[in-house]
Amino acid sequence: MSVRVRFAPSPTGQVHIGNIRAAIFNWLFARHNGGQFLLRIEDTDRERSTPEAVQTILGAMEWLGLNFDETPLYQSTQHGQHHEAAEKLLAAGRAYKEDKGGTGQGECILFRMPGTDMGFHDEIKGDLLKKAEDMKDFVIVRSDGSPVFHLANVVDDITQGITHIIRGDDHVENTFRHVALYQALGAPVPRYAHLPMIVNAQGKPYSKRDGAAYVGQFRDMGYSADALFNYLTLLGWSPGEDREKMTRDEIIAAFTLDRVKSSPAQMDIRKLTHMNGLYLADLPLDIFAAGVRRHLATLDWGQALDETLFMKVCRLMQSRTPLFVQSESWKYFFVDPLDYDEKAVHKTLRKEGVKAALETIRDHLAGCDFSEVGIQQAIRSSEAALGSGEGKLNQTIRIAVTGVTTGAGIYETLCVLGRERSLTRFNNTLTTQLGAP
RNA sequence: GCCCCCAUCGUCUAUCGGUUAGGACAGCAGGUUCUCAACCUGUUAAGAGGAGUUCGACUCUCCUUGGGGGUGCCA
Numbered sequence: 231m232s233v234r235v236r237f238a239p240s241p242t243g244q245v246h247i248g249n250i251r252a253a254i255f256n257w258l259f260a261r262h263n264g265g266q267f268l269l270r271i272e273d274t275d276r277e278r279s280t281p282e283a284v285q286t287i288l289g290a291m292e293w294l295g296l297n298f299d300e301t302p303l304y305q306s307t308q309h310g311q312h313h314e315a316a317e318k319l320l321a322a323g324r325a326y327k328e329d330k331g332g333t334g335q336g337e338c339i340l341f342r343m344p345g346t347d348m349g350f351h352d353e354i355k356g357d358l359l360k361k362a363e364d365m366k367d368f369v370i371v372r373s374d375g376s377p378v379f380h381l382a383n384v385v386d387d388i389t390q391g392i393t394h395i396i397r398g399d400d401h402v403e404n405t406f407r408h409v410a411l412y413q414a415l416g417a418p419v420p421r422y423a424h425l426p427m428i429v430n431a432q433g434k435p436y437s438k439r440d441g442a443a444y445v446g447q448f449r450d451m452g453y454s455a456d457a458l459f460n461y462l463t464l465l466g467w468s469p470g471e472d473r474e475k476m477t478r479d480e481i482i483a484a485f486t487l488d489r490v491k492s493s494p495a496q497m498d499i500r501k502l503t504h505m506n507g508l509y510l511a512d513l514p515l516d517i518f519a520a521g522v523r524r525h526l527a528t529l530d531w532g533q534a535l536d537e538t539l540f541m542k543v544c545r546l547m548q549s550r551t552p553l554f555v556q557s558e559s560w561k562y563f564f565v566d567p568l569d570y571d572e573k574a575v576h577k578t579l580r581k582e583g584v585k586a587a588l589e590t591i592r593d594h595l596a597g598c599d600f601s602e603v604g605i606q607q608a609i610r611s612s613e614a615a616l617g618s619g620e621g622k623l624n625q626t627i628r629i630a631v632t633g634v635t636t637g638a639g640i641y642e643t644l645c646v647l648g649r650e651r652s653l654t655r656f657n658n659t660l661t662t663q664l665g666a667p
Numbered sequence: 668g669c670c671c672c673c674a675u676c677g678u679c680u681a682u683c684g685g686u687u688a689g690g691a692c693a694g695c696a697g698g699u700u701c702u703c704a705a706c707c708u709g710u711u712a713a714g715a716g717g718a719g720u721u722c723g724a725c726u727c728u729c730c731u732u733g734g735g736g737g738u739g740c741c742a
Contacts, residue, residue, distance in 0.1 A: 240742065242742095272742080274742095275741085275742080330740065331740090333740090335740070336740095338740050339740095340740095355672070355673095358671075358672085359671095360670075360671075361670085363670095364669080364670050364671085364738090365670095366738085368739090368740095369739080369740045370740095371740085372740040373740060374740080376740085378739095378740070378741085378742090379741070379742050380742095383742085399672075399673095399735085399736065400736060400737080400742090401736095401737095401742090402671070402672070402736070402737075403670080403671065403672095403736075403737045403738075404737085404742095424672090426672095426673080427735075427736080429734095429735080431677095431678090432734095433734055433735065434734095434735080435735085435736090461679095464679065464680080464691090465679070466679090466680095467680095468679085468680055468681070470681070470682095471681075471690090472680095472681075472689070472690040472691075473690090474679090474680090474690085474691055474692095475691095491673095491679095491680080492672075492673065493672090493673050493674065493735095494673070494734085494735065494736095495678090495679065495680090496678060496679075497678095497679095498678050498679060498692065498693080500678085500692060500693060501678075501679065501691075501692040501693080502692090503692095504691090504692060504693090505691095505692085507704090507705080511705080549704085549705060549706095550703080550704045550705060551704090552704085552705090606701095609701090620701090621700090621701045622701085623701085624701030624702070625701065625702055627701085628701075628702065629702095634702095634703095635702060635703075636702055636703035636704075637702070637703070637704095638702095638703090638704090639700085639701070639702085640701055640702075641701085
């Protein structure tokens, strides 16, 4: 029997990190076993379901490379099936109508639990048992005629021929009800696997209050899809060896449910960021540049950048960029006048002799071969002329031409900026930051 | 309250009865360096507690404690 799994989100907003991890694990399971990965949109909540949210789900899945194998099934198209199932259960005596609680809302349909102890095997948690007295009958169709989650979910899973249900831990208790439903409906019971929750530092389910919680947020912050995919895969699962950064194919090959942990996992954004840096550093330059461009495009100064300069900057900065958003600090490569770091200017530039030093260096640079080596030599000879130690003036130069204290090597930085621009910056700094021309 | 699940460094994890309990992130120290990162080297740090089974328990059983989930005409 071929493996068929599904991701069944409700289109009611953003895609939560816990949900997408469930999707990832389903996807991996399907790919590892050569099965099908299906998508079902559970849009029965008409109040909250929106077409935009459907697009958000589709977008998140595409971004992460979670391709599905059949046309998505919209739960709202399945009402007929749901009611048919309810009727069938009614006819078989497995369900009954009742004005539950006597609230006068009218009659709803309740499913009659078998009245015997039940159990099922969870691929992650092992054998789970429940005593008959701990399971109560439950509503499957509301008094307004709408099917409840349990019924709709099970009927749709039967319709889609789902063989393995891989979902969040919070559904463990529901599973006994679902198994009973399958049996009453005469359908083969699928295999179940319940994934541990992603929690915050307090051990509570990770939510938007704990930081980035939605796929879109991670994307906007400059995480790469591959890095997020890889990291999420490692929350609650490991290949069983000391390997963390893995290609998708490696993960698919190694992925089995018996290696999924059953204890909750805490989200560690720092580790994600570290991994993201590894991914960004490994990206081909043009792909990296495309990612950067996407982020800079949201900034007023980042939209129409000189292509040649932009690519030079990307090449220079790639290895030191753990997140795409950090490219926002590259502004000094592109925009004049500089935004000076006041503290640095005060501490480093407003000192005795700096003015003369900058003028000397400027003049040496003006006449040198403006390559990295040439620039370095020019600075060395300036230092010699000024009686300064080697490299002692580098930081002064950096602040003079970039306005800030951190960045790539100063020789490379000057080289990328070019002679004309560098010299102009020296002059601008001399006049605007150090007073008299 | 009742039912269920979970428990190894701060965090993510390896270990499927015998290990100096390994790796990664974070931290710390050092190296490299013109700065900040990156990188390299080193290093701090763990089996919640208690019984039992066993020649031998992180590993198996039970209890305690702690955490989480469920207990809806939500999903």
